[in-house]
Amino acid sequence: MSDLNAQAVAKYRTNFLKEVEERVEEGEWVKMCMQCGVCSGSCPLGPFWAHPPQEIFMMIRAGRRDEVLTSDSMWMCTSCYNCIVRCPRKLPITHIMHGLANYAHRLGLAPKNQPTRVFATMFWNNLIKTGRVNELKLSLGLYFKDGFKQGIQNALNMQKTGLGLMKAKRLNPFELFSGHGCKDRKGIAAMLKKAREIEASRKHFAN
Amino acid sequence: MAEEKKVAAYICQGCGIGERLDTANLAKVAQKEGRVNLVREHAILCNAEGVKMIRDDIANEGVTHVAVVACSRRAKTEAFNFPEVALARGNIREGVIWVRPDTDEARETTQEMADDYVRMVCAELKAMKLPAGNPDAGHSRTLLVVGGGVSGMTSALAASQAGYSVVLVEKTGQLGGWAANLHKRMPSHEPFKDPQDTGVSEMVQAIAAAPDIKVYLNATVAQTSGAPGRFKVSIATESGATTEEDIGAIVQATGFNLYDASKLSDLGVGSSANVVDQAGLEKLAKAAAAANEPIRRPSDGAPVKNVVFVQCAGQRDASGTHLPYCSGHCCNTSIKQAMYFKDANPEIDTTVIFTDLRTPGNGEDFYRSAQRKEVTFTKGRVSRVEATGNTCKVNFHDLILDDQNASIADVDLVVLATGQVPNSGVNIDLPAEEGAEEEGKKVVSILNLSYRQGKDLPQLKWGFTDSHFICFPYETRRTGIYACGPVRRPMDIVQAMEDATGATMKAIQAIENAALGRAAHPRAGDLSFPRVRIEGCTQCKRCTVECPFGAIDEDEKRYPVFNEGRCRRCGTCMGACPVRVISFENYSVDTVGLQIKAVDVPDEFSEKPRILLLACENDAYPALDMAALNRIQSSAFVRAIPVRCLGSVNTIWVTDALNSGYDGVMLMGCKHGDDYQCHFVKGSELANYRMSKIDDTLKQLGLEPERVATYEVAITDIERVPQLINDYAAKIEEIGLSPMKGF
Numbered sequence: 001m002s003d004l005n006a007q008a009v010a011k012y013r014t015n016f017l018k019e020v021e022e023r024v025e026e027g028e029w030v031k032m033c034m035q036c037g038v039c040s041g042s043c044p045l046g047p048f049w050a051h052p053p054q055e056i057f058m059m060i061r062a063g064r065r066d067e068v069l070t071s072d073s074m075w076m077c078t079s080c081y082n083c084i085v086r087c088p089r090k091l092p093i094t095h096i097m098h099g100l101a102n103y104a105h106r107l108g109l110a111p112k113n114q115p116t117r118v119f120a121t122m123f124w125n126n127l128i129k130t131g132r133v134n135e136l137k138l139s140l141g142l143y144f145k146d147g148f149k150q151g152i153q154n155a156l157n158m159q160k161t162g163l164g165l166m167k168a169k170r171l172n173p174f175e176l177f178s179g180h181g182c183k184d185r186k187g188i189a190a191m192l193k194k195a196r197e198i199e200a201s202r203k204h205f206a207n
Numbered sequence: 208m209a210e211e212k213k214v215a216a217y218i219c220q221g222c223g224i225g226e227r228l229d230t231a232n233l234a235k236v237a238q239k240e241g242r243v244n245l246v247r248e249h250a251i252l253c254n255a256e257g258v259k260m261i262r263d264d265i266a267n268e269g270v271t272h273v274a275v276v277a278c279s280r281r282a283k284t285e286a287f288n289f290p291e292v293a294l295a296r297g298n299i300r301e302g303v304i305w306v307r308p309d310t311d312e313a314r315e316t317t318q319e320m321a322d323d324y325v326r327m328v329c330a331e332l333k334a335m336k337l338p339a340g341n342p343d344a345g346h347s348r349t350l351l352v353v354g355g356g357v358s359g360m361t362s363a364l365a366a367s368q369a370g371y372s373v374v375l376v377e378k379t380g381q382l383g384g385w386a387a388n389l390h391k392r393m394p395s396h397e398p399f400k401d402p403q404d405t406g407v408s409e410m411v412q413a414i415a416a417a418p419d420i421k422v423y424l425n426a427t428v429a430q431t432s433g434a435p436g437r438f439k440v441s442i443a444t445e446s447g448a449t450t451e452e453d454i455g456a457i458v459q460a461t462g463f464n465l466y467d468a469s470k471l472s473d474l475g476v477g478s479s480a481n482v483v484d485q486a487g488l489e490k491l492a493k494a495a496a497a498a499n500e501p502i503r504r505p506s507d508g509a510p511v512k513n514v515v516f517v518q519c520a521g522q523r524d525a526s527g528t529h530l531p532y533c534s535g536h537c538c539n540t541s542i543k544q545a546m547y548f549k550d551a552n553p554e555i556d557t558t559v560i561f562t563d564l565r566t567p568g569n570g571e572d573f574y575r576s577a578q579r580k581e582v583t584f585t586k587g588r589v590s591r592v593e594a595t596g597n598t599c600k601v602n603f604h605d606l607i608l609d610d611q612n613a614s615i616a617d618v619d620l621v622v623l624a625t626g627q628v629p630n631s632g633v634n635i636d637l638p639a640e641e642g643a644e645e646e647g648k649k650v651v652s653i654l655n656l657s658y659r660q661g662k663d664l665p666q667l668k669w670g671f672t673d674s675h676f677i678c679f680p681y682e683t684r685r686t687g688i689y690a691c692g693p694v695r696r697p698m699d700i701v702q703a704m705e706d707a708t709g710a711t712m713k714a715i716q717a718i719e720n721a722a723l724g725r726a727a728h729p730r731a732g733d734l735s736f737p738r739v740r741i742e743g744c745t746q747c748k749r750c751t752v753e754c755p756f757g758a759i760d761e762d763e764k765r766y767p768v769f770n771e772g773r774c775r776r777c778g779t780c781m782g783a784c785p786v787r788v789i790s791f792e793n794y795s796v797d798t799v800g801l802q803i804k805a806v807d808v809p810d811e812f813s814e815k816p817r818i819l820l821l822a823c824e825n826d827a828y829p830a831l832d833m834a835a836l837n838r839i840q841s842s843a844f845v846r847a848i849p850v851r852c853l854g855s856v857n858t859i860w861v862t863d864a865l866n867s868g869y870d871g872v873m874l875m876g877c878k879h880g881d882d883y884q885c886h887f888v889k890g891s892e893l894a895n896y897r898m899s900k901i902d903d904t905l906k907q908l909g910l911e912p913e914r915v916a917t918y919e920v921a922i923t924d925i926e927r928v929p930q931l932i933n934d935y936a937a938k939i940e941e942i943g944l945s946p947m948k949g950f
Binding site (some may be wrong): 017031032034035054055058059061062089 | 564574575578579581583584585586605607608613
């Protein structure tokens, strides 16, 4: 159990709804759900989720903390915004799903090899290094996420596309070694640090 | 009337009548066969000039009976309004030219149709008298309100504001009813966010301040006799004395009782003191507010930290054990009660377990406000409430997560949303012994009517006192007595206040109509009333039993006593009477019977059948008119006669018609049964029953059973009605013409 998780459990005990309200992006909306099910019915991926949004909201209210935070359901959201458009209570459902996924990731409870989580983590780590996404490193990282052998296989499969991109000058192999970033890397790091501080105080991560 | 009867017929040529029909021939028929004293044709009878012509004849020629042969009796009623003469309408527009094709081959049968309608209107008119109004009219302008709750007080105040004096009878020692026991009520105005003060004390003050409201507390109605405008009501007070009041109309606002929670042992009633119904929580909340303390659980007085509201407790029960219906107010009430806790202390856990949350009116805003206050709403069905020491465990089936074993433990207080049971007195439709003793509890009559048909208002469904939720709200089956509030259907305070105002307006209309000797709804303003030729009566009691409105009592010699003020003028008694001694001045066995006989029935070789159509004037006849308006064609062999209600159809009309050579008789009335649409409640049902017995008569005459057919018709059956006529005409052709012709 991560420290943050232990601290959250200690703080909120059984009141998971309150935890969500205070710590999850747009979490204060969860209580306004009226259980009509329009979000679940509107979701193009609805049939593939273990728990569509309506159920997630119900589980939050019922205090099923572990079940919600370890679920991969909210990671399935593709941000199509159908649910937001249709929700009669105007809940920002897409944002809540991303907020929940992010919070579960923070606490270290999100499912380990959930592909969206892996990719999102890679993307973020790649981005904050230089302040700019290095596409070559990102895609190679993705090729090799399931081991070296599979990585080679993936690279060979994509060979033609890669060469085509190089020919069209959309891909520079030298980016692999250094790559170029933003002008003020330190500034970006400072900015991110400040943002984390604000978030921590706003979401009560500190206490 | 002492003066001589002078009959005049006016034949209109407008709306295409003149082009389609030979009106000169119609005039000849009226003169020769109808034997009227005066016949005039006019190009457009309903215009100022045409109407003036009729008025001049009434003034100068002494015309006493007017036959207007033009459009349907439902059209141009303002133009053809001559209250000083007996008026009958011959329908040759909607009844004839609009339902017939304008072709050469149809011309002959169309003309025959119109000729018949002229014969019919002349025959009808001869049997008619100008109705004189009920001579036994009462003139009391006092309203009796039974029940001093919110509905009753609203009614009393509304009547008082409209200038009518009120007698208010309340069985307990104080006004206010259920609402007086509430801590707060649901919000009734913007922004619908927080519970508000009940307002009961202001109403009680207003009643005390109104000079024309006389309040009887600790009092009941010992007896009610009479009729609208002249009710005599004895009021029994606590001292045992009775006071008599003259009353014009009555509003029954006797409200409800909560469903007996002791029947809900599965939900912990009896096993834990911490399981209460909504009224129980109001009591706790009121006591807590008075002491300025938090709400405490009954078992040990500890402050409540966790409360669960169970919706639909003993309600909406399909199994038949508990109430089958929804009481409508309880979702909002539980939301309000959850706010009692949240407003005092947001840390208290409040959970509402519902299957379908229904928050009518502006309750949606109230619901949202509760969600903002962090009341938890859980969709589930509670299976059991277990008592464990000073707390309870609420087990439920979570319907969203489909979890059969969901539960909430450590609950300090469980509030059951039980339903409203109407306080409507004795169910007069039950046999006497059962009605008096229902499940061990003595049911006490509320109005103690001295009516032959029973002491209280007839009930519609599940014990609620009403005659039709949708078509005629507030109308009961006792004229001049109106029900409002939760005794009529389950409802909350806002609805009850609206209801009470509506019922009061109806009661005032009844008072005014009664004073003028006129009928109340649905024949409001009708001056005719049933007259009985008592020397011909055989004391068979059919009229007294079958009257849907309990208007007819019996005297010591068991002769019927008509209370005209209670009568709705449907004529069900007239239809029931086997010796035909009951009639109205302008509607009788003769007015219809002579029309039937006036029709020219061609001989059996002519291949022109005649079908009699007796159509209810409330739904079937308007449907026929609308079909005509849409120019939907139907058979030329049908002769339609509007009747006040199918219940007024006397079987003699049917046998007379068949005897005089008609080939078939169609009866069109309203839907009957549990979800009836009959404007006189029982009329169409009785007609249907009577016609089911006519087979014997048909057999005696040697006729096929198909020669009499009964149909249920709604006012919207505009395309179906002509279809029914045409199908029936085809069937008559198939079974052949009646052998009874020419006798």
